[in-house]
Amino acid sequence: MSDVLAVTEHRRGELRDVSYEVISAGRELADATGGDLHLAVISGDVEAFADDLDREGVDYIHTVDEGEEFNHDICVQAIEALHAELDPQVLLMPNSVNGLDYAPAVANRLDLPLVTDAVDFNYDGGLTVTREMYGSKVETTVEVGGDRQAVTVRDAEWPQAEGVGDAEISAFDADIDTDTGSTVTGFEEVGSGDVDISEADFIISIGRGIEEEENLDLIRDLVEATDATLASSRPIVDNGWLPKNRQVGQSGKVVTPDVYLAIGISGAVQHVAGMKGSDTIIAVNTDPNAPIFDIADYGIVGDLFEVVPELIEEFE
Amino acid sequence: MKVLVTVKEVAEVADDFEIEGTEVDERYLEYDLNEWDDYAVEEAVQLKEDGPAEEVVTVTIGPERSEETIRMALAKGADRAVRVWDDALEEPDLLDVETKANLLAAVVEEEDPDLVLTGVQAGDDAFGATGVSLADHLGFQWGAVVNALDYDHEAGVAHVHRELEGGVEELTDIELPAVLTIQTGINEPRYASLRGIRQAQSKEIAPKSLDDIGLDADAVESDLTLTSMYEPESESDAEIFEGDASETAGQLATVLREKGVAE
Ligand SMILES: Cc1cc2nc3c(=O)[nH]c(=O)nc-3n(C[C@H](O)[C@H](O)[C@H](O)COP(=O)(O)OP(=O)(O)OC[C@H]3O[C@@H](n4cnc5c(N)ncnc54)[C@H](O)[C@@H]3O)c2cc1C
Ligand SMILES: Nc1ncnc2c1ncn2[C@@H]1O[C@H](COP(=O)(O)O)[C@@H](O)[C@H]1O
Numbered sequence: 001m002s003d004v005l006a007v008t009e010h011r012r013g014e015l016r017d018v019s020y021e022v023i024s025a026g027r028e029l030a031d032a033t034g035g036d037l038h039l040a041v042i043s044g045d046v047e048a049f050a051d052d053l054d055r056e057g058v059d060y061i062h063t064v065d066e067g068e069e070f071n072h073d074i075c076v077q078a079i080e081a082l083h084a085e086l087d088p089q090v091l092l093m094p095n096s097v098n099g100l101d102y103a104p105a106v107a108n109r110l111d112l113p114l115v116t117d118a119v120d121f122n123y124d125g126g127l128t129v130t131r132e133m134y135g136s137k138v139e140t141t142v143e144v145g146g147d148r149q150a151v152t153v154r155d156a157e158w159p160q161a162e163g164v165g166d167a168e169i170s171a172f173d174a175d176i177d178t179d180t181g182s183t184v185t186g187f188e189e190v191g192s193g194d195v196d197i198s199e200a201d202f203i204i205s206i207g208r209g210i211e212e213e214e215n216l217d218l219i220r221d222l223v224e225a226t227d228a229t230l231a232s233s234r235p236i237v238d239n240g241w242l243p244k245n246r247q248v249g250q251s252g253k254v255v256t257p258d259v260y261l262a263i264g265i266s267g268a269v270q271h272v273a274g275m276k277g278s279d280t281i282i283a284v285n286t287d288p289n290a291p292i293f294d295i296a297d298y299g300i301v302g303d304l305f306e307v308v309p310e311l312i313e314e315f316e
Numbered sequence: 317m318k319v320l321v322t323v324k325e326v327a328e329v330a331d332d333f334e335i336e337g338t339e340v341d342e343r344y345l346e347y348d349l350n351e352w353d354d355y356a357v358e359e360a361v362q363l364k365e366d367g368p369a370e371e372v373v374t375v376t377i378g379p380e381r382s383e384e385t386i387r388m389a390l391a392k393g394a395d396r397a398v399r400v401w402d403d404a405l406e407e408p409d410l411l412d413v414e415t416k417a418n419l420l421a422a423v424v425e426e427e428d429p430d431l432v433l434t435g436v437q438a439g440d441d442a443f444g445a446t447g448v449s450l451a452d453h454l455g456f457q458w459g460a461v462v463n464a465l466d467y468d469h470e471a472g473v474a475h476v477h478r479e480l481e482g483g484v485e486e487l488t489d490i491e492l493p494a495v496l497t498i499q500t501g502i503n504e505p506r507y508a509s510l511r512g513i514r515q516a517q518s519k520e521i522a523p524k525s526l527d528d529i530g531l532d533a534d535a536v537e538s539d540l541t542l543t544s545m546y547e548p549e550s551e552s553d554a555e556i557f558e559g560d561a562s563e564t565a566g567q568l569a570t571v572l573r574e575k576g577v578a579e
Contacts (some may be wrong), residue, residue: 101460104449113539145539181457202577238501310565
């Protein structure tokens, strides 16, 4: 067998971007394995989703019409049954928050070796996956043995599939036990409030490099002198130093200002997810190897406690 | 109720470092308690302080060096610790999820807790998968990326919030026994008090070999082989300002003025 099975994702009636990304990743891999690309669409309005997912490069779409929203028990059973039916060489899943909630269980149940958060892969008779470690400071290649493999792919690493395909769409009867041990009871929106940082033209964002809560005053002075909008990475919000509505990133806000000035922020993938669309990115960081410099347009390799006071002086 | 917390000692890489083969040279590594596990320990200790939990046990797969980290968790209020290590674990450069879940599952079966808390991910290898894999090994229920936990002792149900992307949280009820993977921000991890640090000295850290937990070398056979490690090639064409703080700040100010965002 040389097919690839990729699992799509939706929430509250809408397909998520990762669904189109796993199509591109899956097509790339299926070309290398010389097989077909199958998609799994589980729960929700599966027929409408399937039509939308029928993009260029998709060969088969399997719908499992069970439940409205994602539930890991249903998802795991559906993938398990599909895998038994299709016997794909590689099972691709998104490394999304819901992916974290089912992919490891699927791999365990199917006894597949699992590699998570892939940024690249290569298939040449065997599967090799590229992934990062140590907060993106190093990249590694991992050879994955076994007869069949499971891989989760990082958000936004592959382009979103486009065009219109002519996939064969069919309903799959997975014979699912709906007596599940976990029940989704609702959703809650968090992080609203007085300011909406996603509207700002100029954002000054502060990270763990600030060290202490008191030191935030220094950044506030800079924000005031430049008439910017203050934002932060996650640890600052986790510590309770700034409210949730100031957090930039995967679980916070997505911002696209003219200028994003990141001070003492390493540039973890979940942070970058929220600000990489900014027009101009400027980083101030003591670590010349900090991943934030990889996406920056301008940078200062230096100590914020020396640079920021000088910067304030420039604008006072 | 008994709560088990998995605690990993993670390696952090210095600003400048060198890679030897498929490893970062030991000289450039510093070890610490995994950030996510710090929150998991705090959540478990709070469950004890608030009543429902009688005992909090930590479990670590790690060499003797990791006892320093384990002591930190004990100083913060865990009652005792289990540390699994074996010569068979020295060899591979990377312990994969399946291996870790195998070992942890053996300890969970011995300890028989009602609730297992892990971190969402380890700061170093960042698989983000060990907790959910462990749950499925055990036949436990689970919830990943939990940032609020309200435990109903009567019903044996954990009401949790799962933090999804983009400021949306999923509200889920999970039947125990369960594994929850804990997200940062769920609580405010305490600093170890002097008293806590003193008490931790006399708490038990039980070392266990594979044999002790009823496993053999097969349990650590991995299908994953780390074949290379390198510094990612920077795609960046960032212009790095040169000079002292006042010079670099001056150049940055010029850019901000040019872009029209500050005067
Ligand atoms: C499911 C999930 C969701 C997440 N969602 C988000 C999210 O929405 N947003 C987010 O930001 N993170 C998120 N994270 C966390 C993310 O993985 C990182 O842990 C976090 O972004 C790190 O924040 P930081 O860069 O401020 O801290 P660190 O990574 O600790 O970086 C601090 C930086 O400051 C530099 N520094 C230190 N001292 C100085 C100094 N004096 N001057 C200048 N620089 C200095 C250091 O060199 C370092 O690069 C999420 C993680 C997970 C698992
Ligand atoms: N060696 C280990 N010892 C104890 N717990 C671990 C170990 N590795 C991973 N874990 C737990 O599993 C979580 C996720 O790790 P990972 O899947 O490696 O990203 C961590 O936050 C720990 O709670």
